[in-house]
Amino acid sequence: MWLLVLALLVLRRGRVExxxxxxxxxxxxxxxLNIDAVYLALDAAAGGSNVVTLVADLALMTGVFLLGRGVMKAADHPPxxxxxxxxxxxxxxxxxxxSIAFFLIERGATTTNFMLDLGQQPAAAVYSMIHFTYYAVVLGAMAVVASEQVRVSHGILALPPALLVAGCGFGISLTIDIIVMDLAHLAGNTGLMSTAAVFYGPLYLLTFLLLCSGFAGQPFARAVRTRRRERTTRELAARLAPVWQAASDVHPGISRNAEAVFDADDPETLLHRQVVEIxxxxxxxxVAFAVRGADLxxxxxAERHLVGESATPATSTRVRQ
Structure with missing residues (x-):
């Protein structure tokens, strides 16, 4: 998770959101906070009553809430x-x-196995199920938004939301598995609890791996696509350079005007100016000027590239008129 934080700080630097x-x-x-050594030290400082469990769990709940809000902001019209x-x-x-359920639990001394040691208490089972029911609700909402992003995205940009959908699916499965363990523990059915516990580790790992990959992959995919587009733009500008020169010789455009605002160092601006002047x-x-064959x-x-890869023939025709 800290590697994901680092990746986001690097890949999303400069972004307001x-x-x-x-x-x-x-x-x-x-x-x-859930690392045993960290937990034991902090909980001892807090009085040894497992209150750090609540802090850690509420931090996770807040993080999941913010994840959901972040995904929702990417949607134009979320349901x-x-x-x-x-x-x-x-x-x-x-x-x-x-929080109410937590303070109803008889928590005893510090333990790093909170639900295993205290899960037979109804308040502890309710506490756990509230958390994971909320996670399932948020993950379900995220999956809906990410599925729509998969539908409208193309190429490498479709991979991150697809990973998010898969991560949400495993996350919902994880929450169901944990709720089953909570109920089995409360009912004293250790066999069912042990069976459900087998799936916990793989589901937990897959959930975090896929969600982290999806979120880190979004800025990475955009960066890759931006670099690809810039490279293609420069290549097209180089191909059009001789035609543009010939067009400017017979019909000078604003690129020949020293007072005109024209940034030839920007590939998109240069290519657009080439197309317009040609x-x-x-x-x-x-003037007598025609473009044929490979130059045409x-x-x-270049026109299709400027309006986007998904431009239709009709759109391209309108641009050329």
Missing amino acids: RTITWAAVTIAISMT RAVRIALSRVVFGAAVFSA RDAMIDTR QSLED
Whole structure:
């Protein structure tokens, strides 16, 4: 989780939206608090009553809430059910209910096996089930949003949301498994509890691996696509350079005007200016200028590239007019 935090700080630097990064930080803090040596030291300082369990669990709940909110912000029009599931009201209700249940538990001395040692208490079972029911609700809402992102994304950009969908699926399975263990422990059915415990480790690992990969993969995928687009833009600009020069000779455009605002160092700006000035020369009846063969194909490729890879023939035609 701390590696994910580092990756997000590097890959998302300069971005105003920090919800996902803060989510990763709070979840990393929660997991750090659950390291036995850290937990024992902090809980001893807090009076040895397992109160650090509540701090760690609420940090995880906050992180999951922020993750859900971050994913929802990426959607244009999330369904009403998703907005409700990821609302502050539902989060606040879950935090309040879990806190009340926690203080009803007879917690005894510090233990690093909180639910194993105390899970036979109804309050402890309710405490755990409140947390994991909330996680399942948030993960379900995230899966809905991420599924829509998979549908509308193309190429490498579809991989991160697909990983999120898979991670949410395993996460929901993990919450169901834990709730089964809670109920089995409460009922004294150790056989069922042991059977469910077999699935806990793999589900936990797959959930965090896939969710971390999905969130870290989003800025990485965008960076890769940006670099690919810039490379393609430069290649197209180089292919059009001779045609642009010929067009400018017979029909000078603003690129020849020293007072015009024109940033030739920006590949997108340069390619757009090339296309515009070549087309201007082609349609101006006062000059004789035509583009044919491979040069015309390069021009059309540049037009399609500027309007996006998914541009339709009709869209490309409108751009050329």
